[in-house]
Amino acid sequence: MWFRRDLRLRDNPALLAAAGQGGFGDGPSAVVPLFVIDPALWKPSGEVRRAYLAASLAALGSRIGGDGLLLRRGDPLEQVVAVARAAKADVVYVAADFGPYGRARDDLVDSALAEHGIRLERVGSPYAVAPGRVRNGSNEPYKVYSPFFRAWREHGWRAPAPSPRSVRWEYPLTSHDIPTSAVPDGTELPTAGEEAAMRRWRKFQDSLDDYAEARDRPDLDGTSQLSHALKWGEVHPRTLLADLDPERHEVYAKELAWREFYADVLFHRPETAREYLRAEYARMRYVAPAEDFDAWRSGRTGFPFVDAGMRQLRAEGWVHNRVRMVVASFLVKDLHVEWQHGARHFMQWLRDGDLASNQHGWQWVAGCGTDAAPYFRVFNPMTQGLKFDPSGDYVRRYVPELRHLDGKAAHSPWEFLDGYTHGYPERIVDHAEERVEALARLAELKA
DNA sequence: TTTTGAGTTGTTCGA
């Protein structure tokens, strides 16, 4: 069993197939629990995601017990083949990967294994409905979310798979060490592993009825906080969907469907991990990242809601989705910087950094993605802050220079004589002007 | 093939 982004034992069809249990296989087998630390993925992941992955691997090792995971470092092409041969394995089981890199990697590993008479079996995926499955009446992939969601729900998914009974784990080779992966100073990460994810889910289920209201409020704890667990497969979305009331909890199911929609879009258009989904947007006039980009990255734009979000990213490796949209809109529409620069920064720091969701979330905000909505949607950072952080608590939590301002005053230090007495920077741009400029640049594109 | 209705998440302005 080659684990990748499915770091759990429960509801894991590939593992059941490997162990020959649950009707997935043909009788009990010994299983090698393999994880390969691939430098091609490890290095660009950013220290937060690396640290979280290391903790998650340790948690999975504990769940397995005994010698835990068989960890190998290096090119999967070499490592998987070496381990499979040493184990005299007939089959290597995986959950299918639908990302651009993972697909190519798995095809290569498939061929390399085949040379030794070993099969690569793809059982299940990180999604309730595998990318490529949901099609419209013309058998084409959907390009708009809402009809995708209806068809996705109609398509349906399997019930959660049973947990494996005792598995006979085998270790044909010795483990390598996990590379050093210290958490950056001051970064707080949640407890890793499937048990922690299930605890969080059970706790969050009490809040599901309030989710539709509370989910948009970054000052409240209204979200499930499971994005990192979904990213690493510590929990499968199917497990969550099975616990939802289809009527009352549709809003939460819709958020899971967004994740599946973006995976589907990226599956059909793998080049959009880097390139514009709407190619004409490559022609727009942009500003090369410079001092303003640095101010954005470090949370010193002078716009409290934006700066709070950018500092939350660095402090926690996570940002509330509402704030992700606002800071992304600010970079693209107020600073006129291409979305790829912002997306790369997010991927460097997010503990849940998922290529499909991140890149297409950015493209959506930038207007070059799957958004079918009006072009004139430009977020006003102060209006957004007042609307979704009405008490100012979120801003004060991450921006100490504004803690002396009470209530909503934290959103507009420029209106107060003592607004800047604690070192908070002045606004680096005039939002009203840059909004007009963004619309003008779009108009040029249309012309 | 043509037509029709709809499209996550907004902002501004004037009544």
Added chain:
DNA sequence: GTCGAACAACTCAAA
């Protein structure tokens, strides 16, 4: 302070 209209035109999906 609140509320509704205006802000373009286009693409997508299905009837």
